[in-house]
Each structure stands twice: as structure tokens, then as C-alpha cells.
Amino acid sequence: MTAFMPNGTARHTPRQLSALLLGLLVLGASSLAVAQPDPSGVSLQVEHFEPLPNQNDNLWNVMGADTLRHLNWTTGSIFHYSKGLFVAETQSGEKIRLVDSVFKAEVFAALGLLDVAEIGLILPVALSQSGDDLAILNRAGDKVDGVGLGDLRFVIKGRLLDPADFHGVGLAFAIPVSVPTGDEVSYNSESDVRFEPKLSLDYRHELGLLAAANIGFYMRDERAMLNLVASSELRWSAGVAAPTGVEGLQVLGTIFGALGMGDDKNPDDLAQSAKQSVNSPIEFLAGARYNTPWGLHSSLGGGMGLNSAVGAPEYRLLLSLGFSRLVGDTDEDGIYDDTDQCVEAAEDPDGFDDLDGCPDLDNDADGIADAQDSCPNDTEDPDDFNDSDGCPDIDNDEDGITDDLDACTNEAEDLDHFQDEDGCPDDNDNDGVGDSLDQCADLPEDRDGFEDEDGCPDPDNDGDNVLDEYDLCDGAIEDMDGFEDNDGCPDLDNDHDGLLDGEDQCPDQAEIINGIDDEDGCPDQGESRxxxxxxxxxxxxxxxxxxxxxxxxxxxxxxxxxxxxxxxxxxxxxxxxxxxxxxxxxxxxxxxxxxxxxxxxxxxxxxxxxxxxxxxxxxxxxxxxxxxxxxxxxxxxxxxxxxxxx
Known part of the structure; x- marks a missing residue:
């Protein structure tokens, strides 16, 4: 017989005449192939683009790690139009557009819980559909048209890592659940409940850049339609949102796809399996999003399928409109966050500035909380004296001179009739040693680093009988050996020959280094080399x-x-x-x-x-x-x- 391979290459066998059956339909490597009518009436949702119910924090169908804050909510709708979503191809090359064009609205809503979780739902509604006759699917005279309801999706999400705590890196886990509420006739629904546990890893830069990647496992019962086998899938996606410099405006880009876990069927022999990409669509979207300060948000984008698998359209256009209530009463003090100046600290209703939402824990604003302030209505004077009691200290040193007049607030005046009005203890000889410690109160200390704390002048620090004013080596005792004894310096090597006088046999005669008794300190006959x-x-x-x-x-x-x-x-x-x-x-x-x-x-x-x-x-x-x-x-x-x- 003569049959066509998925890549379009012909082959011949001895039974070629028996294979020339009129109406034989074959799909390529990534399209639906018909070898015989399929009377099974299999339900199949061909759409793979499933936007998320929180369009304020996510990138269309790519999930970020952040969640709505507690009791914040968002709602809206995503409108998208796709072309060529479900296409078959005959042996002669004729394309049968089983689901050609779909204009769909997906109404969504989401609610934040406990600042770490989020629940949401989204209901797809096909507002307009079109397609060719479905005879190849055993539905002759029937077409996909009119309005159709899709399967209701619930999304339960929890944040595992907060980007604010991990240098911008966030992690979340979610379980989208699809419930069969839609129209199976128009391929908008499947007959069973599906689950897709997934992880989201993202990075948020302080300048507004967001990058996210998702991996999930879509669990459903296996179903076969012609050479397509739809079973559980490994779903993946990635996206990025970048600021434009215009407040609230971002550009978006996403790519997503699926990898079917089961093998498709051989389009030439449906009894045989074949490795194909019919069940592994890939799609790319790009566009822009604008969020207003008052909660309105919208996005506009478009893209195309990157292969011809079922669910990858020739092109897609989308528009989203929504509103988010992004405020609440985080601290539960009765003042909403949009007017609460301290959203995470509850107001203390004490009759003092109770409308600003901030607790007034320090009425006198002296830095000491009222609970610890002994004088809550009198401001502490921060002067490093009993500052922890919250009370002003008028006379720290209790010398009878108030601190505002006291030049030495923490040192009591010595009341000796010498400058008693300045509040400072006096140093009569002005040598820096207070009279109470000065052993020579009327003789100023000579500040030379030697016993300066006793207040007495030290005319000869080293006690070598050479007064410090003449002593060139103050602190080193003159050796009084008849050699330069008036300079106050010990002369350890009188003849400067490098041998100390204590070891030098000729301390006043320099050694001659000539190789002869050079270590005795005495000059020897012979020239030094x-x-x-x-x-x-x-x-x-x-x-x-x-x-x-x-x-x-x-x-x-x-x-x-x-x-x-x-x-x-x-x-x-x-x-x-x-x-x-x-x-x-x-x-x-x-x-x-x-x-x-x-x-x-x-x-x-x-x-x-x-x-x-x-x-x-x-x-x-x-x-x-x-x-x-x-x-x-x-x-x-x-x-x-x-x-x-x-």
C-alpha cells in the first residue's frame, strides 16, 4: 500500500492497493491524524492556556511566589482570541480545522489569607467559536460553534519563601483543580476532575523586575482521540515582567508548554504507539501590563504556538481588565491600611493621636515607653544621667546648682569659696589634677608622662641628679663614668666601636676590625679590610x-x-x-x-x-x-x- 509518514515522505509495500482507501486522514508529527472514525465520544479540553485568578501578582498563566495580603481581593476578566487551536490534516494535505477560532472570556476572583496563602477561582466562557465539520470524529454534520462554558478552576496557593526575607527570591506551592462544569461537545471540558500540583520560583529586584519559573504535574485520566493520546502531563512555564520607566507600566513575556506522559498513536496504524509531539504544545506570549495606584489593572498581549501540537494556536490575542482591593486592616486596629500610618502596629486608643493608626507608646516623646517611664508626661533630659527613668534630672550632681547653670553637671562643686558658682570642682594650681587628688595642690604638675597623676612636679624623673630640663635622656639614668656625664644619658659604648663598655676591655679606644681579636674592644695592629x-x-x-x-x-x-x-x-x-x-x-x-x-x-x-x-x-x-x-x-x-x- 501507499501511506504517508508524519513528515510527508512516501513509502511502498506489496499491499499498497489495499491501503488506498478514500477518506484516509493523516496528521503530521504534531497534528491529529485520522485513520478511521472515532465513535468513542471522548471528552477533551484542547485549550492549554489557563490564566491564573490573580492577575495583579502573576504573569497571565505564569505564577509568581507572592500572594495577596490578608483579606485583600482581586477580580476581573481575561479576554483572549485564538486561531487554529485544533487542526487535522488529510493524506492529500487538506487541513480540517476542528476548532478553528475561539473568543473566550475567563472571569476570575482571588482572596488573600493570613498574608501567606491565597484562594482563587476562574471560569472560562467561550463567547464565540467556529470550526469545520466534525465528520472525522464520527460527528458528521456537527460543528463547534456558539457559546460554550469551560471547566471551573480553583487555585489554592501558599507562599513558602518570602522574597523580602531571602534577597528577592520567593517560592510558592499551588494546587489548581479543574472541575467538569463545561461543554464537552465543543471540546471545552473533560469529564473528570483534574489536579496540577506546581511549584513557583521567582526573583524580584528592587527596581521592579520580576522573573518567574513554574513546574507542575497535570494529573488526569488517559483518553485517546484518533492518534492523540491525552494523559497526565509535565507542565512548565517561565515569564518575566520588566519596568518601562513609566509608573505602573511593565512589559511582559511568557513561554509555556507541556510534555505528555503517554505515547501518541501511529497515524498509519492506530493500534501502534509512536513518539510524536501531538500532546506537547509550546506557546509564547508577549505584551504589557498597567497597574493604577487605585487598584485598576489591565494587560494587552499576543503570541503564537511554537509547534503545531493540539492546543498550540497559530496565534493568540488577549486583553485583561481587573480591579484589586489591595488594602486591609493588617494590624486589626479598626483603621484600614490605606490610611493607617503604621499598618503592622495596632493603634493604642488612649485619646492621643488615635486616628493615625500608630500606637502612642511614648506620650512625652522622650524615647522611653510610657510603661517604663516614671514621668510619662515630663520629657527626660538626655544627659547620660539616670536617663532610663524617663524623668528630667534638674541637678544631676546634687551640688545645689541646677544643670542649666552647672558647667560640670555630673561633678559636684567643691564649695571651697573658689569659683563656686560654676558648679565644677576646682583645681587651684590648674595642673589638671583635682585638689582632692593633688598631693601638691599649690604646685602644678609638670606634664611629662612621669607620675603625672600625683599632681606634683618631677624635676628629675630618672633620679640621676641631672635635672629634666638639661637631661637629654629623660627616663634613662646617666651612668656617671666620667664620660659626658652632664647630658643625662647613659654612655653604653663610649668609643662607639659597637662593643658595650661592660664587655669592652678598652672602652675609650675603638676596636679596629682587622681580623685580630676583633671582639675584645681594643685596637690591634694591622689594617682593617x-x-x-x-x-x-x-x-x-x-x-x-x-x-x-x-x-x-x-x-x-x-x-x-x-x-x-x-x-x-x-x-x-x-x-x-x-x-x-x-x-x-x-x-x-x-x-x-x-x-x-x-x-x-x-x-x-x-x-x-x-x-x-x-x-x-x-x-x-x-x-x-x-x-x-x-x-x-x-x-x-x-x-x-x-x-x-x-
């Missing part, structure tokens, strides 16, 4: 290394020993930088590596000689800093330097 300047430790002999290696020649160890002695006898040198330099002979990279290795070798030798490694930095510069720039290859550029860092 090391000099100290402000910037560096100068060595008068080059430090020699084995050729092209970082190994120090034995003959250079003596000068390094003197460098170690200098560092030991000069603890004031906190850190030096050991610099390695080369000439320009050879590759620059190799020279830099070699200079770094040689600097580190010198550092390691000094550490072995007892110098703390934290005082030593080793840096190799290679040929970057020649001593003789005019002759970079000259051997004089190969050197080690000791620069004082701190």
Missing part, C-alpha cells in the same frame, strides 16, 4: 669565587670574617642587602643566576658565622649594574657589595 659608611659596609678586598661557580675561595674568608665581626659589633645595623654582580661576558641570564647563587653563598657563610639570617638579604643583579659602564666586560665589574638597608 672593612669600613662602615652610612650607606654600606665597604670591603677593601674583592671576594673571590671559583671560576664560573658560587664556591668562595679560601683566601676571601678572612674578609668575610671581618664583615661578620662588624655585624656582631653593630647591632644597630638591622638589615643589609648582599648584592652579587658580574661582568657582561657570557649570557645575561646565566650571569644573573650565577650572581644570585654567589650572593646566597656569602649570606650562608655569614649565617654560619652567627649572623641572624633575618638581617641578610641576598640579591643577584648579574651584569645589570656594572661598576665600569664603559667597560662592561672588565673583571672589575665582578664584585660583591654589602648595602645597608636599615
Amino acid at each position: 672593612v669600613n662602615i659608611t652610612k650607606e654600606k659596609i665597604e670591603i677593601l678586598e674583592k671576594i673571590e669565587f671559583k671560576s664560573n661557580k658560587a664556591a668562595i675561595e679560601t683566601k676571601s674568608l678572612a674578609v668575610l670574617n671581618q664583615v661578620a665581626s662588624v655585624l656582631k659589633t653593630h647591632p644597630d645595623i638591622k638589615k643589609i642587602r648582599i648584592e652579587g654582580h658580574t661582568d657582561s661576558v657570557g649570557k645575561a641570564a646565566r650571569n644573573k643566576t650565577l650572581s644570585q647563587q654567589r650572593a646566597e653563598a656569602v649570606r650562608d657563610y655569614l649565617v654560619a658565622k652567627g649572623i641572624d639570617e633575618s638581617r641578610l638579604d641576598a640579591v643577584g643583579f648579574g651584569q645589570e649594574k656594572p661598576l665600569d659602564p664603559a667597560n662592561p666586560k672588565d673583571g672589575s665589574n665582578r664584585r660583591v657589595e654589602f648595602n645597608i638597608v636599615e
